[in-house]
Amino acid sequence: MYESFFGLEKKPFEITPDPAFMYASQQHKEALASLIYGVKEKKGLMVLTGEVGTGKTLLVRCLLQMLDEGTKTAYIINPRLSLMEFFHSIAHEFDLGGEFSSKAAFLDRINGFLLDTAAKGHRALLIVDEAQNLGLPILEEIRLLMNLETSKQKLLQVILAGQPELHKIIEFSCMRQFKQRISLRAHLNPLSRQETALYIRRRLEVAGSSKGEIFERRSVSLIHKYSSGIPRLINVVCDNSLLTAYALGKKRVEPAVVKEVIGDLEGKGLKRAGSLVWPRDERDLVQEWTMPRNSGRQSGTRWVWAAGALAVAFAGAWVALGGGAQWIPRVWAGLKRFLDLAG
Ligand SMILES: Nc1ncnc2c1ncn2[C@@H]1O[C@H](COP(=O)(O)OP(=O)(O)O)[C@@H](O)[C@H]1O
Ligand SMILES: [Mg+2]
Incomplete structure (x- = not known):
């Protein structure tokens, strides 16, 4: 996807172990x-x-x-x-x-x-x-x-x-x-900071990079710190960093890009997005799990009472405004039905 943008012939940081990419530390x-x-x-x-x-x-x-x-x-x-x-x-x-x-x-x-x-x-x-x-x-x-x-x-x-x-x-x-x-x-053992730099360079060269360094020095330090020098993790961060830099139209991978990628890999972006759409915190969850089992029925009963009171107020206002005395028995019957339900 980003290969031609960086002047590469193939993807340099695939996860599959390909001997052609061997960096002989x-x-x-x-x-x-x-x-x-x-x-x-x-x-x-x-x-x-x-x-x-x-x-x-x-x-x-x-x-x-x-x-x-x-x-x-x-x-x-x-x-x-x-x-x-x-x-x-x-x-x-x-x-x-x-x-x-x-x-x-x-x-x-x-x-x-x-x-x-x-x-x-x-x-x-x-x-x-x-x-x-x-x-x-x-x-x-x-x-x-x-x-x-x-x-x-x-x-x-x-x-x-x-x-x-x-x-x-x-x-x-x-x-x-x-x-x-x-x-x-x-x-x-995992790679040292210096070996990590040489590793990244070697893989880029095998992938056809003829330009100078695509990754800035401080970016390599960040990658090494995050990956602890484990090649598979280096590959994951580098691949995602190239993709992000490409999306931003940048020919060099700056530290800010690596930081963003590491944040995403650690799920920070997800947590941020999640908090916008799902503002519940742990206390809400604990409260929900520890509510008494019949609490749902109780709140349902409250709703019936509230609806009944609203109906009475509505009917009273209607009668007071001269809506017709002939409706009083019917309103009363309706009200009784609510009271039965709530009981
Ligand atoms: N010395 C190395 N040179 C180039 N790539 C390497 C080197 N060591 C590991 N890798 C790469 O890191 C990834 C993980 O390597 P792998 O051999 O699958 O690790 P392991 O078998 O120890 O879990 C692969 O993509 C592999 O190509
Ligand atoms: Mg293995």
Whole structure:
């Protein structure tokens, strides 16, 4: 939408992890290098952790791009699966073919595949993303799969990528054997203020920006402060800031634009708008919830009395003004009906 306005060929701050946009910070470089080394050196179990949005999935995708034909990979993105579903996903990813009805059948199939792969001088790598969601039974099965071996070598390498909770799971006493197998750990921290500036610049360059800085220096500081250096949040603020600056016809993203975007993301705009159309505050709500249950009926009765009194006053005024004595019995009957209702 705003791409051509800023001289860009594509959107620079999409949320999907696209390796083409990789900004290789020192820690991203180191983590990637360790994983490549780990795979090449046939390290058994590798663990990559980092807070949500720090770039784990992107890093794994970069790794996948860099591996050659000799590495057969199974990449499991969503591991909230039952045991059999997990086995089926691995079988699908390794292209083991066909259905199998039992765990024994799966183990037989994967054992054959791993032996075959090793015989060809290739390696087999299982990568599980969002691994903090893995249940303990599946983690135990992964451990057992890593036990498959020939007399010379282990047959399956594993990378678990996940949020820092993964470390806590690995620390459980029942995970002792699992923990002992970890031969490599890498962790991604949020970006520093300086890295945030370089990150934004890198993504803009990949998107085709040839001009100087689109984001003012103070804007970058605000973005870093709000996002705490988490790339996914940086993307959200930057994308919205470009859109707002475009709507205002500004070629540079000033701090005021970033402040407005952050305010909107935090829902401040919504609260402001809400208070205009819905002026109730918490006390009103509490009062409504704590009113006696029959309070509705009471106020209804009050309305009947008020309507009756109005009718009497109206009829009285009419008679006084000479509206006709012949109407008095009818008015009286009507009044009685009101009194009955109210009683
Ligand atoms: N080093 C980086 N270079 C470029 N983009 C990055 C980097 N790290 C994260 N991102 C971007 O931030 C967003 C979140 O990254 P992602 O890999 O999904 O995080 P995680 O898997 O840790 O939750 C994605 O849009 C991704 O492209
Ligand atoms: Mg991810």
